[in-house]
Amino acid sequence: MSTQSDIRPEVDSIRSNPKTQVLIIGGGINGIGTFRDLALQGVDVVLIDRGDYASGASSASSHMIHGGVRYLENGEFRLVRESVQERNRLLRLAPHYVKPLATTIPIFSIFSGILSAPLRFLTHKQGKPKERGALLIKLGLLGYDSFSRDGGNVPRHKFVGRKKSLAKLPKLRPDVKFTATYYDATVENPERLALDLVQDALAAGPHARTANYVEAVGSDGDSVVLRDMLSGETFEVTADVVVNTSGPWTDLTNSTLGEPTKFMGGTKGSHIVLDNQELFDATGGTEVFFENDDGRIVLINPLNGRVLTGTTDLEADPSEPSVTTEAEIDYFFGLMKHVFPTIKVDRSQIIYRYSGIRPLPGHGDTAPGFVSRDYRIEQSNFADSKTVKQLSLVGGKWTTFRALSEHMTNEALALLGRQRTVSTTDLPIGGGAGFPQTPAAVTSWVKAHGADIGEARARVLLARYGTKAAAVIDFIVAQSDTSGGTGAVDTPLATLPGYSNGEIAYLMTEEHTVHLIDLLLRRTLIAFVGLLNQASFDELSALAAKAAGWTPERLAEERAQTVENLRFFHGIELEATSATATAAS
Template sequence: MTSGTAREEMIDLLVVGGGINGAGIARDAAGRGLSVLLVEQDDLAGHTSSASTKLIHGGLRYLEYGEFRLVREALIERERLWKMAPHIIWPLRFVLPQTHSPRPAWLVRAGLFLYDHLGGRDELPGTKTVRLDRTAYGAGLSARNGRAFVYSDCWVEDSRLVVLNALDAAERGATILTRTRLVAAMREGDGWTATITDAAGERHVRARALVNAAGPWVADVIGRAAGAKSERGVRLIKGSHVVVPRLYEGDHAFMLQNADRRIVFAIPYEGHFTLLGTTDQPWEGAPAKATIDADETAYILETANRYFARQLTTSDVVWSYAGIRPLYDDRKGSASAVTRDYVLDLDAGHGKAPLLSIFGGKITTYRKLAEHALGELARFFPDTGPAWTADAALPGGAMPGGDFARFLAAAEAERPNFPRPLLRRLARAYGTRIDEILGPAASPAALGADLGGGLHEAEIDYLVRAEWARTAEDILFRRSKLGLHAPAETASRLDALLAARPDLSRNAAA
């Protein structure tokens, strides 16, 4: 992995922001032969990109707002991303009950027909109509006396998607610096001189182009770049989710429609839970760490209680999270109606060193956004390589035929003394790179101490060494979701271990 020490000579790209867009751009650029430095003020996926509904989807409801280009692009990307990373992305069937629906059934079915055919669906099954009282898809619902439509999308481990893009970028020569903030930047000659700061203090780096992928902080970064300006705007929308004990049997998800025409997803989560969300609430003021509020919790639980037999109260919430979506401000009145499309704003007039700012976007279209971003910058780097990411597997994703089940079965046969749940979790997280953690171990005892929930020292060593993990939160809630399964004391034990071992607590990119 490339050293985290910023080089004194001029690099090609300085990317600000370690969310999905920044990591995707860094990966694409490094793979084209550009020298890249990415700085992230917190952890990779520390904000919006780890607070999504965790779907790779076209966005069925965006058809209602006429977002046909966005939906088509997202649908094309859906199966492409699945093939790139079958360990962290997999198909999911969605049940859309027509009970409590504010939309006529014919309109919903017409939208699903378009959804099935707009993006060139290849392997995912198409839509079908079911009677809820005659199918297992109705299990757990309070009303099973009607029809539902069943359609396909995909699930993604969102924060791992970010980390794997950063890891691939680093292995292709990029430098990734977490806990490192852009203080200021100014154009000097044919490039930018930027001041960045981390725990060791401030230093300067030189770059031919500056990419602003700071998400909710995109306007803030423009303000730190002397002489930069943009007429584009960003609209901050908070989206919140809750996790509750499992509400129904089955591996399918639900799309629940409300009278206000908004929707809430109910999705199987971490084996024992159901994920419910999201909300769309305007965020006023400066970007910050977001948390769910009482009104959002009530809205989500009331929606679930309208559909499911098991009635929820706030005491059932085992975890919640919220993120601020940096949506491109298209001047729509409703937060739900604001476009999820992205806009690339290039400031490079009169021979100035380029500043490319990213407004909006969604996880599903991150790879295409990165490709478009490199296209915008191509004239400044005439020797750059061609687009390459469309068929390139992410780290751990290059398994034969993209068949995760076959890969897992082989791993189980090779290591019969490992508990199946542990092997499955590790295979899901690391795919074909599972041996970088397990090595020659014949049993879990060879992996070092178990800090709780199956988190062994060997995995911790790998996450710090290769994936920039620094804290218990990084490991328990972004690199994994073990925080939902491990005992309460695991977090404090993990932080103590990281603090006691300087070789673990330093920045993995240093």
């Protein structure tokens, strides 16, 4: 039975006008990017996702925007070139979330792997694992740098010997022979970058409509049957073009729509986040990237004051939930000891864990590490329709989402008989528009926007939301005015003084936040950086309920679902019931 808080204008907008030119199924980064691009062309477009935006494969990334130096070994030169170009572009277009990242490879041999590398290149079979030595890595990085010549805005790689390596990273294994440092980028808050793209699309006009927690459950003639996951109600939408960007679940979605496919063959990647200051300091501010003796690539990335470690590369079934296993955690700990042997790591330091399935194509007996990271677009008729066309995305990654979305949009435009009118090549994303990139420019911005909430607070919000912080500040000030100006304009939370009640209200009411878990995992980094404990959970859930107008029954349900989600997928233990939360609600 639905309640007042289940009634969503976004869903009503789609239900009341069920005809569109393009329907996109799947709100991961590639579906969202395509939604934005089509909206900018003036196309009538609808985006739906059965979960929250960027809550599937897109939420399980390594937080890297990179050219893929290892793809050179796969012979994927087109993908490397495009990835490097898009990395450079995102540093310019989304500077509020995408930052330069130095990456260091510790090297423990000189010639290792030089004989087996050609065989791997030709056969794409892993064979007997062989650590890559200095000569092979040097050749790879020279090739990688060559792709950055056109429009590159990161330095070339550096190669140093043992003495300098240990001087910079003294906790490295003492038998290190060289370190190679090259440059890519990191995305500090990928889910918020995805949300910026959603907001950009909606700002294009009423021809762009979207709703999260809406699932495609079947087809009926020329129509897609959708179900609102909150109310349980079903309705139909008819489009000229149906775009399937559901990532690892592409085949499952196509089967649901009545057109079974066997495009996908994803692999699982897992990560843990550690609160370990010694390990954080040992990285020297660079990501440490190396190959284990089983041939798998692992990273140790200092991020948001914590250390992100991953990833594995295992076969996975997209119909089953993906979780980080205890065996994988043991594997990570062994790898960290391999590089930083004197640093103690244990399970008590894990503050967050996550796992996801990469949307890779089917790969037969090709070793997981050699499965293509490139993408393709498959065109077909939609189900049994004679007129509706369908595009299915196979593959795709965070780094190339803009270029991929451009290709997908161009194919959809061709099917619609339309021409591109707007380029996204140099179009800033969300809060990256006008983002100040010098200390003087930052100071000027916070002075201009901090009159009502204070310059220190404006500076925090600018770092968190880019120039979208101006809208957050306006909301907070307006909310204070509406309430008669009583109390502080931007009251800090008791358990999380870096956030405020006005900011939480903004996130709940202005950013398509449907469930409590959306707030904790994707509108903020609270869970990711280990700030979620029982007290902060109780305070946040009470504020969320107040802002969203949840009944006590709805709040209890939200808390129970959130606690189970955090325990099962992220290793965070909380209590669903709390006297403090009950009293606050």
